[in-house]
Amino acid sequence: MITESSSKTYWPLFPRKVMFDWQTTPLHWIPQSPLASHAINHFSFSLVRGEYFFCRMFNKALPLIEDEKLKEHVKVFIRQEVIHAQAHKDSIEQYLQRYGVDIEKQYETVIHLFDHALADKPFGMKLPKFLQKQWLVARVGFVAATEHYTCALGKFVLEKAHWEAKGCNPEVSDLFTWHCAEEVEHRAVAYDLFQYLNKGNYAMRCLVMLPVVPILTMLMIKGTAGLATTDPVLSKSQKSLTRLGFWKEWASASQQNLIPSLSWFITTSGSFFKPDYHPIYEASTQMALDYINNSPAVKAFEQQLVFSNDPKN
Ligand SMILES: [Fe+2]
């Protein structure tokens, strides 16, 4: 008897390595809006710590998976997320650090969240044995809810942002567009794993999204302000969450589709609550692959591989 796999991803998934050159990248890589540049750049800090956290959770979940197709997709997901996290870590160390960004400070909040609050022992507190598996399943659920957002961001970037066509720096545009495209490509894996472990419990699905909406919104806004504070070019009113200038500039950048609007963070969660929700209906795999297959960073790595394997070199 053939049983249907819990993984609904029907297209092949691949991990792809990438190569970037950060030597000449400007801090204000979105020339229309320094604040929007900080808003997107700050994602890198959340992504580094967040995606390593995703990988830790999925590695812990692997022994619980008996569905071979799902297990294979989870393994590719982990490899893709490791490459994403490493690419953003490199961009922070080789690019943002050059502009005097205090890396330790920018990481503080996300380390607190992913390494302390969401640890096996939350804030050092050992959980009783009967709760340990449920805590893992809940954290896989948080990953699934967050991946709903990374897919939605991918859709926004692929369909609306078009940074490079708007004159933004090609290197950072490619880092985030390649990454977002792979988020669209593997958009169903975390959800399918969560549903598998959670036995499709609808109430639990709603519960995991509830804290994710305010936490993601807060990380995004607070992180943007954190980077903006150290920028000598920005006016004082654009650096502070308590001043109108910050919110006006955010609205202006989002009207140009350079960054998502603030309301996007709230409304994006909506479809996740629908009883018949599934991520495969949330975005176009073909649109993602069309970008990935032409990504300069993906091509640069492939070319370097061909060059280093050529016996004449
Ligand atoms: Fe990722």
Ligand SMILES: [Fe+2]
């Ligand atoms: Fe992802």
